[in-house]
Amino acid sequence: xxxxxxxxxxxxxxxxxxxxxxxxxMKLAEHRLGPVARREGFETVDAMLASLWAKPVAxxxxxxxxxxxxxxxxxxxxxDSFDTLARxxxxxxxxxxxxxxxxxxxxxxxxxxxxxxxxxxxQEAHVAVEIVATDLSQRALEKGRSGAYTGFEIQRGLKAxxxxxxxxxxxxxxxxxxxxxxxxxxxxxxxxxAPTDDHRFDVIFCRHLLGDADPARRRDMFDNLxxxxxDDGCLFLGPDETPDGDSIAFRAVAGRKGLFVKSAAALxxxx
Amino acid sequence: xxxxxxxxxxxxxxxxxxARRIVEGLGFEVDEAADGSEALxxxxxxxxxxxxxxxxxxxxxxxxxxxxxxALPGGLAPKVLFCTIETRAERIAEALxxxxxxxxxxxxxxxxxxxxxxxxxxx
Numbered sequence: 001x002x003x004x005x006x007x008x009x010x011x012x013x014x015x016x017x018x019x020x021x022x023x024x025x026m027k028l029a030e031h032r033l034g035p036v037a038r039r040e041g042f043e044t045v046d047a048m049l050a051s052l053w054a055k056p057v058a059x060x061x062x063x064x065x066x067x068x069x070x071x072x073x074x075x076x077x078x079x080d081s082f083d084t085l086a087r088x089x090x091x092x093x094x095x096x097x098x099x100x101x102x103x104x105x106x107x108x109x110x111x112x113x114x115x116x117x118x119x120x121x122x123q124e125a126h127v128a129v130e131i132v133a134t135d136l137s138q139r140a141l142e143k144g145r146s147g148a149y150t151g152f153e154i155q156r157g158l159k160a161x162x163x164x165x166x167x168x169x170x171x172x173x174x175x176x177x178x179x180x181x182x183x184x185x186x187x188x189x190x191x192x193x194a195p196t197d198d199h200r201f202d203v204i205f206c207r208h209l210l211g212d213a214d215p216a217r218r219r220d221m222f223d224n225l226x227x228x229x230x231d232d233g234c235l236f237l238g239p240d241e242t243p244d245g246d247s248i249a250f251r252a253v254a255g256r257k258g259l260f261v262k263s264a265a266a267l268x269x270x271x
Numbered sequence: 272x273x274x275x276x277x278x279x280x281x282x283x284x285x286x287x288x289x290a291r292r293i294v295e296g297l298g299f300e301v302d303e304a305a306d307g308s309e310a311l312x313x314x315x316x317x318x319x320x321x322x323x324x325x326x327x328x329x330x331x332x333x334x335x336x337x338x339x340x341x342a343l344p345g346g347l348a349p350k351v352l353f354c355t356i357e358t359r360a361e362r363i364a365e366a367l368x369x370x371x372x373x374x375x376x377x378x379x380x381x382x383x384x385x386x387x388x389x390x391x392x393x394x
Contacts, residue, residue, distance in 0.1 A: 079389060151358055151376045156383050159390045160363050160374035169360040
């Protein structure tokens with residue numbers, strides 16, 4: 001991969017996915033693109049990129065983009081956020097919403113561990129929920145939708161007791177039970193795109209994603225999240241992430257790392 | 272502050288070495304035993320806060336050790352995490368029923384072990 005190839009990849013990632021591909025990820029990018037090149041029938045990564053620059057085929061472009069996103073995730077990542085949700089927010093929201101299920105969005109769900117963790121938290125709190133899990137990567141979504149995880153994946157973050165309660169063992173995989181599947185829906189969505197409908201959520205989990213976003217797009221992404229959140233809803237970012245400097249739409253909840261609600265400014269704008 | 276203590280019970284020296292490195296990284300002082308019987312002798316002297324326990328071992332297996340440990344004075348206190356190549360759901364359920372706090376399927380890595388320690392409240 002030449003420096004010129006990498007420059008073009010950076011532009012591709014920023015313009016299509018709003019993703020900031022930092023220069024220190026050049027080696028990683030080359031490594032990740034190897035399997036894509038083989039799958040797409042190219043001899044080398046260089047050959048694939050040369051073809052992509054010469055004739056930008058959308059499907060190849062997206063296969064490249066998907067491979068360069070950050071797929072890192074695990075069950076109950078940042079456990080405190082799930083405990084806050086299960087013990088404090090869900091019981092209150094469940095009561096407030098009455099007959100309709102609490103709507104949760106796992107935004108940038110990667111391979112689905114976050115969405116299933118949310119479903120488990122809700123089922124264990126006996127609160128009816130509808131979870132929509134979205135990601136830019138079709139391959140990650142397919143994995144999430146399958147609900148099937150290796151022994152290695154399933155036990156990263158889950159206690160054995162929880163694993164046995166909510167997953168069935170099949171050959172070498174652990175598969176999410178029907179009770180979980182009934183409340184999680186996977187779909188492709190690009191956080192860089194503005195919402196085109198008025199579906200809104202009570203709770204949004206969007207963690208460890210905006211830190212990788214192209215700084216020029218971060219404000220729009222926060223705005224898009226704000227438009228998708230009901231006025232009395234909650235946004236979870238990673239425990240060390242903050243919208244400060246990018247957006248005034250949210251304010252931090254004291255004592256709850258990574259938890260945000262709409263700011264007065266956002267509420268005034270809506271009114 | 273006195274460091275927290277963990278006993279690693281496994282008949283494989285390599286597994287003990289790998290696990291020790293991870294657990295020490297979590298700030299624990301680590302001791303080792305090569306089978307259940309050695310571990311039981313150790314626990315009769317001082318009971319560690321966490322025990323990482325293999326199932327199949329010569330002399331005394333992990334399940335026998337666990338039952339005897341829980342009958343010792345103070346034997347209910349340690350968090351016991353089975354750590355074995357046995358991955359069948361029935362066997363995992365059996366281990367939890369016998370009083371294990373959690374269960375790690377081999378192979379494992381630092382991230383898995385760290386998350387397991389966090390889930391049982393050991394870190």
